[in-house]
Each structure stands twice: as C-alpha cells, then as structure tokens.
Amino acid sequence: MSQFKQTFNSSIGKKLIMALTGLFLCTFLIVHLAGNLQLFQNDEGYAFNVYANFLTHFPPIEVIAYILYAFIVIHALYALILTINNRKARPVQYAHQPKSPTSWGSKNMGLLGSILLLFIVIHMSDFWYKYKYTDTVGFKEYRTNVLSNERTVTDFVPESKEFEHSYTTENDVEVVRVKDLHKKVSESFSQWWYVLIYVIAQGALSFHLLHGFQSAFRTLGWTHRKYTPIVEQIGIWLFAVIIPLGFAAMPVVYFFMGK
Known part of the structure; x- marks a missing residue:
C-alpha cells in the first residue's frame, strides 16, 4: 500500500x-x-x-x-x-529563453x-x-397525440412545490410535464x-x-x-x-x- x-x-x-x-x-x-x-x-x-x-x-x-x-x-x-x-x-527563470518546439497551448x-x-x-x-x-x-407541458404526432405546448404551474416531473397518457395523448x-x-x-x-x-x-x-x-x-x-x-x-x-x-x- x-x-x-x-x-x-x-x-x-x-x-x-x-x-x-x-x-x-x-x-x-x-x-x-x-x-x-x-x-x-x-x-x-x-x-x-x-x-x-x-x-x-x-x-x-x-x-x-x-x-x-x-x-x-x-x-x-x-x-x-x-x-x-x-x-x-x-x-x-533563464536570462535567455531558448526557442522551444512546444506549442502555445x-x-x-x-x-x-x-x-x-x-x-x-x-x-x-x-x-x-x-x-x-x-x-x-x-415548467412546460407537452401534449403529443401519439396517432397524429401533433404537439401542443403550454406553460405549466404545479400545485405542489415538491412536483418535479410527470409522464402520463390520456386518450392517445402523451402528456409530459417537465422543468x-x-x-x-x-x-x-x-x-x-x-x-x-x-x-x-x-x-x-x-x-x-x-x-x-x-x-x-x-x-x-x-x-x-x-x-x-x-x-x-x-x-x-x-x-x-x-x-x-x-x-x-x-x-x-x-x-x-x-x-
């Protein structure tokens, strides 16, 4: 060791x-x-x-x-x-700095x-x-129709301060709520x-x-x-x-x- x-x-x-x-x-x-x-x-x-x-x-x-x-x-x-x-x-330091092949970086x-x-x-x-x-x-809320792939976006205000994110599906609509x-x-x-x-x-x-x-x-x-x-x-x-x-x-x- x-x-x-x-x-x-x-x-x-x-x-x-x-x-x-x-x-x-x-x-x-x-x-x-x-x-x-x-x-x-x-x-x-x-x-x-x-x-x-x-x-x-x-x-x-x-x-x-x-x-x-x-x-x-x-x-x-x-x-x-x-x-x-x-x-x-x-x-x-050297009084005279010799030329060096090393790069500036x-x-x-x-x-x-x-x-x-x-x-x-x-x-x-x-x-x-x-x-x-x-x-x-x-937060943003994204609602995506899984059949047509159309998406709507709105601001989202959670009811609780502990809320962080959620992923759900409602009648063929995927609902994503994230920061x-x-x-x-x-x-x-x-x-x-x-x-x-x-x-x-x-x-x-x-x-x-x-x-x-x-x-x-x-x-x-x-x-x-x-x-x-x-x-x-x-x-x-x-x-x-x-x-x-x-x-x-x-x-x-x-x-x-x-x-």
Whole structure:
C-alpha cells in the first residue's frame, strides 16, 4: 500500500492521475455535446427539456455526474500542484529563453485551465444549480397525440412545490410535464456578455484539448508508431475543432436567431 501511495504522490503519479481524469472528461464532452445538440431541434424545447430531466432524475446518470464533479476537482487540483512543483524546481527563470518546439497551448495550460474552471463555475451555477435547487426555472407541458404526432405546448404551474416531473397518457395523448430549462438557456444566450464568455471558454477548451488529449496518451505510455498519428488527428479534429465549435455554435445561434 505504501508503494502504491508513494507512486501516486510522485510527479509521474500525479501526471497519471491528470491523464486518466482528463480522458474521462474528454469522454464526457462527447456525450454532453450530443445531448446539447437537442437545442437545435425546432420543437419548442421538448427534446432538450426531456433530456435535461433524464440527466437529473435517472440514478445511474446522477452517480456518474457526481463522479464527473469529483474528477473535475481532482484534475484541477493536481494541475495546480504540478504547476507549483514545477515552479519550485526552477525558481529562477533563464536570462535567455531558448526557442522551444512546444506549442502555445502546452506553455499556457495553467491559464487555459483557469479560464475553463471559471467558466464551469459560471455555467453550472447558471444552469445546473438553478435547475436543480431553485424555483427560478418554470415548467412546460407537452401534449403529443401519439396517432397524429401533433404537439401542443403550454406553460405549466404545479400545485405542489415538491412536483418535479410527470409522464402520463390520456386518450392517445402523451402528456409530459417537465422543468423548462430550454427557456433558461434561451434567456442566458440572449445576453451578449454571456455569449462572449461562452465563446472565449470554448477557445480555451480548444487549445487545452489540443495539447491535453495527446499528452494524456504519452503520459500513459500509449504510444505506437502506427496509432499515434491517428490519436493526434483525433485530438486535433474532434477535440480541438469539432467539439469546441459545436459548443460555441449554441450561444451564437441562439443570440442571432433569437430562439
């Protein structure tokens, strides 16, 4: 046990923890983006609100969510520890900084990570916390005729404060009553400063993942002459381009289209 503890208290051990938690967070980003793309459906928020309700009321997903929160904290904490240790190891900077082949992102991972951590706090307090723990998010009622697939949407006011959601069927009509997170998203994305913060954070995410995804594989020793170039391309196009652009597109589209 002492050897195990010693390993993960070492610099290499801390980097392994950073790599593992980072790859888990990369997986989450793919799933989260896929779910948030429901915002682009022209259905008055039905798909997105049902998705948000599922995330906050399905026990296995809730367990994974708390693991995610723990991994975010661990990832940020170990990043801070490694940064401090690196500075202690070289308290005096070189008088002349030699040219380095390392990318701008790799040199500024601390700055990028700080921007992302601040964004996560703002993002979760504005959406997740208000959705789950306050009464500032209203409700929507969706009535869908299962035969014709026609749907009507109205605001819903529950009789009890304990009400969270309901799914019923009345004479071939599916009645879904859920919190209207879609409206909260629309309101937040109508504010230029919030959209700007969101876009800047996605820029930071792009540079962070451009270095972090490939670095995690190298730290874990998962390198191969044949497969490393594939990993690098996935890191560039999926994690540094597609995912940040996908997230950034949401506030931009909502701001200019006024959904």
